[in-house]
Amino acid sequence: MNKANHNGLGLTALTTLHVGPLSWQINRGSAVSLAGESGSGKSLLLRAIADLDPHGGEMSLDGQSALSMTGHQWRQRVGLLPAEPFWWAEQVGEHFTAPGAAPLAELGLPPEAMEWSVSRCSTGERQRLALARLLQNRPEVLLLDEPTAALDPQSVERVEVVVEHYRQERNAVVIWVSHDPAQRRRVATRHYCIEHGKLTEVTV
Amino acid sequence: MNFIALNAWDLVIAALLVVMLSLLSFRLALGISRKLLFAALRTTAQLLLIGFILNLLFANVHPGWVALLATVMLLAAGRIVMERQEHRFLGWWGYGVGTLSMFLSSFAVTLITLLVIIRPEPWYQPQYAIPLLGMMLGNTMNGVALGLERLTSSVTQQRRVIEARLIQGHPWCEAISLIRRDAMRVGMVPMLNAMAAAGVVSLPGMMTGQILAGAEPMEAVKYQILIMFLIASGTGFGTMGAVHFGARRLFDERERLRLDRLKQTEHYSS
Numbered sequence: 164m165n166k167a168n169h170n171g172l173g174l175t176a177l178t179t180l181h182v183g184p185l186s187w188q189i190n191r192g193s194a195v196s197l198a199g200e201s202g203s204g205k206s207l208l209l210r211a212i213a214d215l216d217p218h219g220g221e222m223s224l225d226g227q228s229a230l231s232m233t234g235h236q237w238r239q240r241v242g243l244l245p246a247e248p249f250w251w252a253e254q255v256g257e258h259f260t261a262p263g264a265a266p267l268a269e270l271g272l273p274p275e276a277m278e279w280s281v282s283r284c285s286t287g288e289r290q291r292l293a294l295a296r297l298l299q300n301r302p303e304v305l306l307l308d309e310p311t312a313a314l315d316p317q318s319v320e321r322v323e324v325v326v327e328h329y330r331q332e333r334n335a336v337v338i339w340v341s342h343d344p345a346q347r348r349r350v351a352t353r354h355y356c357i358e359h360g361k362l363t364e365v366t367v
Numbered sequence: 368m369n370f371i372a373l374n375a376w377d378l379v380i381a382a383l384l385v386v387m388l389s390l391l392s393f394r395l396a397l398g399i400s401r402k403l404l405f406a407a408l409r410t411t412a413q414l415l416l417i418g419f420i421l422n423l424l425f426a427n428v429h430p431g432w433v434a435l436l437a438t439v440m441l442l443a444a445g446r447i448v449m450e451r452q453e454h455r456f457l458g459w460w461g462y463g464v465g466t467l468s469m470f471l472s473s474f475a476v477t478l479i480t481l482l483v484i485i486r487p488e489p490w491y492q493p494q495y496a497i498p499l500l501g502m503m504l505g506n507t508m509n510g511v512a513l514g515l516e517r518l519t520s521s522v523t524q525q526r527r528v529i530e531a532r533l534i535q536g537h538p539w540c541e542a543i544s545l546i547r548r549d550a551m552r553v554g555m556v557p558m559l560n561a562m563a564a565a566g567v568v569s570l571p572g573m574m575t576g577q578i579l580a581g582a583e584p585m586e587a588v589k590y591q592i593l594i595m596f597l598i599a600s601g602t603g604f605g606t607m608g609a610v611h612f613g614a615r616r617l618f619d620e621r622e623r624l625r626l627d628r629l630k631q632t633e634h635y636s637s
Contacts (some may be wrong), residue, residue: 215534215624217619219619233538233621235536235537235622237621238534238535238536239458242536243534245531245534248531251545297534300535347576
């Protein structure tokens with residue numbers, strides 16, 4: 164494999180449970196959308212890319228193999244936003260190293276959100292806060308698993324704008340899982356579908 | 368020595384009490400009357416056996432025999448620790464994590480005691496070595512079993528929370544730190560309670576035994592204090608070791624949480 168030419172996220176013969184083997188090259192700065200029925204393996208694929216599950220094949224970022232760094236270093240650079248994010252502390256602010264720097268206003272959240280108790284946040288608030296939490300690491304790859312599923316239209320737009328700005332500013336790779344064709348056209352330039360663990364490019 | 372030896376009838380009378388208890392629990396349908404009798408028989412057989420073995424051992428003092436008995440005791444303790452785990456590690460780890468930690472802490476503490484503190488002649492004198500090791504193992508076993516059980520059950524319940532931290536890019540040891548601390552603490556609580564209750568609520572068994580056997584109370588107390596300290600450190604180190612090795616085993620070389628390394632129960636789902 165000619166790694167020197169590869170900038171961005173590279174997957175080679177990736178396999179995890181019933182997904183793959185699939186090879187995928189997504190260049191820096193590009194956004195792709197991913198759809199597939201539940202059980203098709205979307206979330207498994209994202210988990211494998213974030214190196215949370217044992218998998219076959221190889222992964223690289225800007226030609227650097229995942230194995231050349233530790234698991235946590237890879238996950239700091241390849242950020243996953245799960246469909247249902249979990250929290251490990253009581254208060255929202257405890258999950259942030261620099262609570263002041265989080266893009267709360269852009270996500271339609273008040274500055275006091277940092278003092279909120281996680282258990283009292285709505286699903287939509289948690290989803291947006293989890294995005295803010297993830298962006299702290301300044302990841303070069305964003306794996307977004309239905310990030311706007313629980314949001315009202317106004318918040319959906321805000322999330323789309325925040326991700327778009329982040330992609331441009333950081334020249335990041337974005338993989339956005341969504342079932343809404345209109346949203347897929349808004350947030351991505353290339354579109355993929357996963358079916359029985361196989362990946363195909365589609366038009367939406 | 369001025370103590371009253373027991374004869375067989377004395378034990379029969381005590382056994383009748385257990386039989387009465389068993390009958391009563393049968394009447395109350397507690398479902399443990401048979402278990403109770405079996406446990407009483409088992410304890411009798413095991414104690415008679417160890418008495419017989421100790422007699423042999425005292426008559427033939429040889430480090431090989433002491434080492435053999437110590438190994439058997441360790442393996443038995445390891446088995447009990449494993450059986451008490453609901454979410455035990457699969458493969459050799461299920462047995463190894465607890466056994467190795469008990470070996471390291473109990474044997475080290477017992478050796479220090481024999482070589483530096485009590486200094487019997489020879490140092491492996493079974494009259495000292497075996498009861499000391501037995502007390503160490505018996506207590507360390509509880510701490511290790513409690514600590515490991517808390518570790519593996521918390522991890523199973525809080526899988527998503529730990530993964531949230533891994534996703535955020537935290538190193539594995541940070542992601543497990545709170546659970547690990549909690550498990551170590553849980554394993555050491557019984558030992559702390561025992562030290563707090565000693566002499567006030569309970570007269571510890573070893574001291575009672577020495578007094579029954581005719582020892583001076585103050586001499587028995589000094590031994591008991593020594594034993595308390597040894598048990599506290601042995602249990603503490605053993606529990607820390609077991610939880611430490613166990614936590615390491617829950618993550619692989621890519622710092623992924625590997626619950627598939629634990630025996631799965633029906634609540635587990637991917």
